[in-house]
Amino acid sequence: MKPLLDVKDLxxxxxxxxxxxxxxxxxxxxxxNEGDSFGIVGESGSGKSxxxxxxxxLVDPVAGSIKLDKHDLGALEGEALRTLRxxxxxxxxxxxxxLNPRLRAGQAxxxxxxxxxxxxxxxRDKRVDEMFRAVGLHPDAKRLFPHQFSGGQxxxxxxxxxxxxxxxxxxxxxPVSALDVAIQAQILNxxxxxxxxxxxxxxxxxxxxxxxxxxxxxxAVMYLGxxxxxxxxxxxxxxxxxxxxxxxxxxxxxxxxxxxxxxxFTVTGEPPSPIxxxxxxxxxxxxxxxTDTCRAEKPPVKTFAEGHKVACHYAGELTPPLPELAAxxx
Amino acid sequence: MDPVLEITDxxxxxxxxxxxxxxxxxxxxxxxxxxxxxxxxxxxxxxxMTALSTMGLLPDRFAVxxxxxxxxxxxxxxxxxxxxRELRGNAISMIFQEPMTALNPVLTVERQxxxxxxxxxxxxxxxxxxxALEMLRAVQIPSxxxxxxxxxxxxxxxxxxxxxxxxxxxxxPKVIIADEPTTALDVTVQAxxxxxxxxxxxxxxxxxxxxTHDLGAVAEMAxxxxxxxxxxxxxxxxxxxxxxxxxxPYTRGxxxxxxxxxxxxxxxxxxxxxxxEIPGMVPPLGRFPKACxxxxxxxxxxxxxxxxxxxxxxxxxxHSALCWHTNKxxxxx
Amino acid sequence: xxxxxxxxxxAPEATGPKPAHPALxxxxxxxxxxxxxxxxxxxxxxxxxxxxxxxxxDVDPYxxxxxxxxxxxxxxxxxxxxxxxxxxxxxxxxxxxxxxxxGAAAAVISVVIGILIGSLAGYFGGxxxxxxxxxTEFFQILPTLLLAMVLVxxxxxxxxxxxxxxxxxSWPQVARLARAEFMxxxxxxxxxxxxxxxxxxxxxxxxxxxPAALPPLVVAAGxxxGAAILFEAGMSFLGLGDPNTxxxxxxxxxxxxxxxxxxxxVTLPGVAIFITVLAISLVGDGINDALNPKLRRR
Numbered sequence: 039m040k041p042l043l044d045v046k047d048l049x050x051x052x053x054x055x056x057x058x059x060x061x062x063x064x065x066x067x068x069x070x071n072e073g074d075s076f077g078i079v080g081e082s083g084s085g086k087s088x089x090x091x092x093x094x095x096l097v098d099p100v101a102g103s104i105k106l107d108k109h110d111l112g113a114l115e116g117e118a119l120r121t122l123r124x125x126x127x128x129x130x131x132x133x134x135x136x137l138n139p140r141l142r143a144g145q146a147x148x149x150x151x152x153x154x155x156x157x158x159x160x161x162r163d164k165r166v167d168e169m170f171r172a173v174g175l176h177p178d179a180k181r182l183f184p185h186q187f188s189g190g191q192x193x194x195x196x197x198x199x200x201x202x203x204x205x206x207x208x209x210x211x212x213p214v215s216a217l218d219v220a221i222q223a224q225i226l227n228x229x230x231x232x233x234x235x236x237x238x239x240x241x242x243x244x245x246x247x248x249x250x251x252x253x254x255x256x257x258a259v260m261y262l263g264x265x266x267x268x269x270x271x272x273x274x275x276x277x278x279x280x281x282x283x284x285x286x287x288x289x290x291x292x293x294x295x296x297x298x299x300x301x302x303f304t305v306t307g308e309p310p311s312p313i314x315x316x317x318x319x320x321x322x323x324x325x326x327x328x329t330d331t332c333r334a335e336k337p338p339v340k341t342f343a344e345g346h347k348v349a350c351h352y353a354g355e356l357t358p359p360l361p362e363l364a365a366x367x368x
Numbered sequence: 369m370d371p372v373l374e375i376t377d378x379x380x381x382x383x384x385x386x387x388x389x390x391x392x393x394x395x396x397x398x399x400x401x402x403x404x405x406x407x408x409x410x411x412x413x414x415x416x417m418t419a420l421s422t423m424g425l426l427p428d429r430f431a432v433x434x435x436x437x438x439x440x441x442x443x444x445x446x447x448x449x450x451x452x453r454e455l456r457g458n459a460i461s462m463i464f465q466e467p468m469t470a471l472n473p474v475l476t477v478e479r480q481x482x483x484x485x486x487x488x489x490x491x492x493x494x495x496x497x498x499x500a501l502e503m504l505r506a507v508q509i510p511s512x513x514x515x516x517x518x519x520x521x522x523x524x525x526x527x528x529x530x531x532x533x534x535x536x537x538x539x540x541p542k543v544i545i546a547d548e549p550t551t552a553l554d555v556t557v558q559a560x561x562x563x564x565x566x567x568x569x570x571x572x573x574x575x576x577x578x579x580t581h582d583l584g585a586v587a588e589m590a591x592x593x594x595x596x597x598x599x600x601x602x603x604x605x606x607x608x609x610x611x612x613x614x615x616x617p618y619t620r621g622x623x624x625x626x627x628x629x630x631x632x633x634x635x636x637x638x639x640x641x642x643x644x645e646i647p648g649m650v651p652p653l654g655r656f657p658k659a660c661x662x663x664x665x666x667x668x669x670x671x672x673x674x675x676x677x678x679x680x681x682x683x684x685x686x687h688s689a690l691c692w693h694t695n696k697x698x699x700x701x
Numbered sequence: 702x703x704x705x706x707x708x709x710x711x712a713p714e715a716t717g718p719k720p721a722h723p724a725l726x727x728x729x730x731x732x733x734x735x736x737x738x739x740x741x742x743x744x745x746x747x748x749x750x751x752x753x754x755x756x757x758x759d760v761d762p763y764x765x766x767x768x769x770x771x772x773x774x775x776x777x778x779x780x781x782x783x784x785x786x787x788x789x790x791x792x793x794x795x796x797x798x799x800x801x802x803x804g805a806a807a808a809v810i811s812v813v814i815g816i817l818i819g820s821l822a823g824y825f826g827g828x829x830x831x832x833x834x835x836x837t838e839f840f841q842i843l844p845t846l847l848l849a850m851v852l853v854x855x856x857x858x859x860x861x862x863x864x865x866x867x868x869x870x871s872w873p874q875v876a877r878l879a880r881a882e883f884m885x886x887x888x889x890x891x892x893x894x895x896x897x898x899x900x901x902x903x904x905x906x907x908x909x910x911x912p913a914a915l916p917p918l919v920v921a922a923g924x925x926x927g928a929a930i931l932f933e934a935g936m937s938f939l940g941l942g943d944p945n946t947x948x949x950x951x952x953x954x955x956x957x958x959x960x961x962x963x964x965x966x967v968t969l970p971g972v973a974i975f976i977t978v979l980a981i982s983l984v985g986d987g988i989n990d991a992l993n994p995k996l997r998r999r
Contacts, residue, residue, distance in 0.1 A: 081554035082525075096893050123899045136890035140912055150898035188649055199898070218410040219581055220646040223625035227643055245555065248627040251638055275635035289559040290629045291584030296608050298566060298588060304559050308524045362632030 041069035042239055043076075043093075043207055048102035048112075050085070050092050054313065061312050062088040064263035065102070070207070070256070075233060075240035077254030077271070079247055079286065083309055085263040086243045087131075090211045093241060094128050095119060107206060124154050124203035131212040133192035137184040144180025147199045156203055169198040172236075173228060190221035197228065201236070209241045214249065226253060247290050251275055259283045262309055262320040269346035276366055278358065279348045281305075282321045288360055303359035319351065327356055372440055372542050372575045373399040373422070373460075379434035380417055380426070380599075382653060389654035391417050391430065393599045398592075399543055399575040406590030406607065407579045408622070412650040413596040415579045419545045422577075423462055424452040440542065458488040461536040465548040467528035471520040477504070477531050478516040481538050488539045503534035507564060526557035533564065540572060547579045562588055583626050587611055592686075595619050598651055598661040605687030613697075615681075615689035617666045620700045621646035660692070667700055668693045730991035737987020743980035747973070751797035762791035762947055770963040783956050783966045792952050793973055799948040800930055801977070803864050807929035810868025812922045815875025816911070822876070823883025824906050834880070837873045845870040846935065853941050860943045867932045875921050882914035889913075916992040923985035927978040934974055949974050 050063040063085040070076040080086040091097045093104060095111065104112035109122055127150070130136035137146055147169055151162045167177040173194040184192060193213060200208050210229070214222040230253060232238055244250050250257055251271055258268040259282065267280040278284060288303040305324045310316060316323060322332040329351070337351045348354070358364045380392040392414045399405050407415050420426050422437055424444060437444040439460060444452065456462075464470035472480060481503055482496035491499065497516070504512035507530040520528055529549065536544055546565070550558035566589070569576060578589050586593055586607060593610045595603040595618060603616040614620045624644025630637065648665045651657065660678045663669040673692055681694045731737055760766065765786040766777045773781040773789070780789040822833040852866040886892060887910055895909050930949075936942055937950025938957065949970040956966035 081556065091893075094893075094897050096896065120899050120901065123897055126897075128894070128897050130890045130894060132890060136894050138891040138895065138909060149895065153895075153901075153904065154899035190649060196894075199894070203898075218650075219583075219622060219625050220410055221649060223627075223643045223645050224647075226627070227645060246627070248629040251629060251635075252627045252641070252643060272635050272639065275629070275631055275638065276633065278631075285556050287629065287631060289555040291558075291582070291588045292628055293583035293587045293611050293623055293626055294628065296587045296611055302559075304563070305556055306560070308526050308554075308557055360631060362634065364632075366632035366635075 039071060042072045042107060043068075043070040043241070044103075044105040045069070045093070046103045046105075048089065048092060048104065049100050050088050050097055051100050058313055061263050061315055063092060063099075064312075064315070066260075066263075066265055067102075068258055068265070068268060070239060070241060072206075072239055073233075073237050074255045075242050075253055077242045077244060077250035077257045078260055079244055079250050079257060080260035081245060081286075081309060083262070083312060084260040085312070086245075086260050087211055089260070090128070090209050090241065090243050093207075093209050094126065121154070124150065124156060125205055126207040126209065127200035127203060127205040129193070129196050129200050129208060129210045129213045132216045133189055133196055134216070136196055137192060139184055141184075142180065143175075143182050143184065143187070143195055146184070146195060147180075147202055150199065150203050154203065165202060166198075169202050172201065172232065173198045188221075189217055190224055193217065193221075193225050194228065197225075197232070201232065201238075205238075207239045207241065209243070211243045212245065213242075215245065222249075229253060247286055259286065262312055262315055264320060264349065265347075266321065266349050267347065269342075270344055273344045273346050276363075277346075278363060279342070279346070279353045279356075280321075280350050281325045281327050281356070284358055284360055284363070285324075287363075319349075327352060369400050371398040372401050373397075373577075374438045375418070375422065375435070376438070377435040378418065378421060378437065379432065380414075380421055381431060381433050383429045383431070384654070387654070388433075390656065391599055391653060392421070393656075394435070395594075395596065395599070395601050396435075397577075397594050397601070397604075399577055400592075401542070401575050402569060402573040403591040404569065404576040404578055404589050406586035406593045407577060407596060408581065408583065408586055408593060409596035410581060410650050412598075412652065414599045415581075415596055416547060418596070419462065419547050419577065419579055422543075422545060423456060423460065424449075425456075454488070457484045457535075457541075458539045459541055460543040460545070461539070461541045463529075463532050463536050463544060463546040463549045466552050467525065467532045468520065468552075470532060471528060473520055475519075476516065477518050477520070477523075480531070481535050484535055484538050499538060500534075503538050504531075506537065506568065507531070507534045509534075525553055526560065529553060529557075529561055530564070533561075533568070537568060537572070537574070541574060543575045543577065545577045545579070548581070549578070550585065551580075551582075558585075565589070583611065583622055595622075598656045600661055600690060602662065602691070603687075603689040605684065609684050609687045613684070613687075615683040615687065615694050615697055616662075616691050617668050617693070617697070617700050618646070618662050619689075620697060621665075660690075668696055727991050731987050734987045734990060736983050737990070740980045740983025740987060743976055744984055747797065747977045747980060748801075750794060751801060754794035754797075758790060758794060760788045760791040762787060762795035770959065770966070772963075773965050773969075780969055781963070781965045783952065784959055784963070789952075789965065789969055792947055793949065793970055796947040796949045796952055796970065797973065797977075799860060799943075799946050800933060800950065800974070803860060803867070803933045803948070804926045804930035806864045807867035807871065807932070808922055808925035810865065811872040811925050811929070812875050812918065814868070814872040815921075816879045816918060818872070819876035819879025819881075820883050820906055820911065820914075823880035824887055824902070824910065826884070830880070833876075837876050840870065841873040843870070846932075849932070849936060850939070850941055853936065858941055858943050860946050863933060863936060863941075863943060867929050867936075871925060871928060871932070875918065875925065878921055879914060879918060882917060883910055886910045886913050917989070920985045920989040920992075923981055923988065927981040927985075930974060930978055930981075 046067050048063055048066045051059040051061055053059045066089060078086045078089060092099050099112060106125060144166055148162055148166045151157060170177045175194055214225050217225060242254055254271050257271050257274045258265045261282050267283045284303060285305040307324045310323060318334045319332040319337045322328040331351055337349045339347050339349045340353045341347050358367060375397040378392050378395045381388040382391050395418055407418060409415050421432055432445055478497060478500045481500035485491050485496045485499050500516060501512055504515055509515050509527060509530050550561050580586060590607045593607050594601050597618050603619050614623055625646060627643055646665050657663055659676050660673045663673040678690050678692045680688050680690055682688045683694050766788045767775060767782045767786050769782055769784050769786040771778055771782045775781055778788045783789060818833050822830040848870050849866040853862055856862040892909055895905060934950030937948055938954040940954055942948060942951045942954060952970040953967050960967045
């Protein structure tokens with residue numbers, strides 16, 4: 039099957055005043071099939087949000103290609119790009135800032151249809167009503183302004199707006215991280231339900247491994263502008279092979295485990311600056327397994343079963359420091 | 369052991385100009401030396417107001433209308449502003465969520481730590497500098513001698529939060545209130561900060577009030593837990609009790625809402641796991657239901673829940689819940 | 702706790718003490734501001750006198766009604782006469798129209814140019830921004846009064862040229878303000894969201910960003926009116942006003958030699974300018990405060 043989204047060697051650099059540049063995304067490749075949800079996990083500064091913005095062409099990549107279905111999205115400009123925008127839509131992180139405070143809810147959801155001239159003008163209101171119901175809002179709420187909604191309701195509005203053009207792909211950039219845990223669960227369940235009902239395809243950006251495991255079919259772990267590990271969700275969580283992935287897994291806290299994690303695997307320090315990324319493995323400075331090879335040479339991407347890709351010199355040779363993973367590997 | 373901080377029946381209201389809305393309605397908490405109390409709830413439940421009342425830093429139009437807050441026997445609500453200034457940063461200090469905005473951008477790290485020491489302990493010059501250096505070492509900042517001269521913007525998020533902790537600990541306070549101290553940080557850094565807080569607590573016997581929405585953080589850090597909902601403490605008890613046997617439908621709901629990481633062999637079944645939901649949302653100030661405040665969102669609610677405020681029901685050793693249906697918890701989630 | 706599916710039809714009204722519509726909130730905040738209300742009353746007074754004045758006080762401002770330099774309280778002229786024996790009150794009423802018209806028109810010109818240049822620079826950034834800002838800086842470093850004087854001297858001192866000259870030299874400040882606002886707002890998520898919804902540049906600039914950037918620009922426009930009035934008065938005082946049209950500045954300019962003998966001929970139109978500019982800036986401040994949600998809560 040041909041993938042719906044095919045990203046090859048995507049690079050986004052932001053030039054700085056002093057001549058150097060921030061290597062926000064530095065050579066990322068992945069494919070997403072129709073109906074899948076592809077999660078990108080990483081810490082702040084990893085470049086996951088910039089990847090999302092590059093897919094949406096809100097920032098311009100300096101290299102690489104983005105193909106959506108048969109369209110070369112990365113190469114399009116101006117009007118040609120604008121007319122394709124109905125094919126991919128985005129849900130932003132902060133539902134408080136991603137709705138125009140001057141537009142009523144109904145206008146906000148209808149706006150993409152009007153701007154892109156989709157469907158007959160008379161049918162648009164009906165379509166908006168449909169979207170309101172689909173995300174669990176009453177169509178009567180159309181006349182309200184965004185500030186009259188709660189955070190969770192606003193995010194429902196944003197989802198309705200993203201879905202109204204019947205996009206082939208929806209990019210969700212941390213759609214639940216600004217919400218309270220109970221509301222977060224409502225929105226996650228809504229996204230999952232809509233995906234099944236309407237066969238949506240997601241690229242889902244998050245810092246939370248548990249959320250990604252819950253919602254995604256495939257996961258990429260991003261560190262300092264690069265994917266360090268990519269795999270189908272079940273494969274990744276059953277047998278992760280990159281030390282950075284392990285550190286994220288070990289740091290995740292569970293409400294079921296009340297023993298303080300004194301002997302748990304942790305890494306020291308914080309990610310280095312993406313302005314001058316380390317020349318060998320970018321994680322080497324924080325990795326407890328790092329050797330001189332790691333610090334000097336860029337790790338190759340090794341492929342394991344089920345398309346499990348790991349960018350580590352010692353992938354598959356290290357024993358995972360997490361008991362659950364070690365037990366599974368044995 | 370005697371509690372170092374005891375909040376009894378605290379009532380706080382906000383004056384909207386037309387009427388006074390209840391924000392906290394009879395919250396009682398206890399902090400023991402060397403222990404951590406996790407205060408949990410969604411935004412709008414009163415977590416931060418509890419903290420700010422204790423610090424004597426309630427915003428304009430908010431006022432305490434009843435109850436008492438005793439720090440080692442001294443009633444903070446009766447203390448004069450001058451006395452509160454003496455206590456703040458000294459006997460009781462606070463760690464904020466966003467270290468970038470809570471630190472002064474135009475002062476060096478050394479000045480900011482030395483300032484509290486000079487203010488409260490009357491130490492100056494070389495002595496204050498020595499304490500600042502010692503504190504940076506205590507919070508495990510690498511090459512602390514060089515960091516003394518740094519400004520907040522020159523530090524990473526994790527380092528800034530360490531500096532905040534250093535400032536909070538500089539005067540060896542009896543109580544630290546940590547308001548979502550790791551929410552703005554990455555998970556790997558969060559793990560480091562929690563480990564640091566625990567180590568420091570073991571050395572200093574400080575009591576910590578950890579305000580958080582994250583039950584994972586509570587499991588990791590807390591000894592005791594208080595769950596707040598719409599200005600009421602709906603459940604309190606030892607952490608193991610609360611998380612393994614929650615006795616209030618709200619606590620149960622929060623547990624069910626939290627996605628779990630399933631690693632290794634357990635990953636295979638993760639896809640089938642549903643995520644629980646609490647329908648609706650926290651009622652806004654002034655619209656708290658009269659009887660049980662959680663009733664409109666509760667699966668167990670019956671006519672009595674909507675008519676009569678529930679009693680505090682003991683459900684285990686030191687464990688109690690504010691619910692009519694503590695015996696029917698298995699029916700939830 | 703319902704499993705799997707999402708909460709049904711959350712009632713949107715249940716979001717609590719609903720903030721009023723922004724416009725209503727704005728009016729309330731404005732009405733609470735005492736000095737703004739005083740400014741509004743003064744402004745109404747000035748406008749009323751200028752535009753309704755001739756109905757109640759029907760005296761030709763250009764003809765001689767008495768001896769020159771009759772002090773206020775005279776038999777024929779309640780506010781005295783000027784150096785040609787013309788009625789001061791009629792002059793002030795008549796002159797107010799030209800002064801206010803020049804002020805308003807010049808302000809509109811400077812705001813339109815300023816917003817156009819500032820929004821393009823702030824929205825597109827890059828070399829467009831660099832080029833437009835160089836032009837702006839060029840105008841900013843020129844001594845504005847001198848430049849306006851040169852323009853008026855070349856093109857002749859008529860009301861229209863004076864207005865154009867004032868407008869042409871006072872837009873850079875508005876442009877800088879508009880640019881700063883545009884740079885801030887264009888990064889907001891909802892602007893990005895509109896772009897992903899297929900909005901063209903013109904739609905983003907005029908329909909999405911400009912309405913959000915407008916509040917400080919409205920205030921700037923108000924202050925620009927005050928500044929333009931002062932500017933016009935200054936030019937008239939220097940003898941560069943339109944000699945055929947009565948304005949407050951012209952009255953002052955023509956009578957300035959007699960200030961010590963007939964103080965009212967200069968002071969009265971001066972007071973009129975003072976009150977007008979004060980009223981405009983009080984109202985401008987009031988709008989500014991009312992639009993600022995942080996101050997609004999007080």
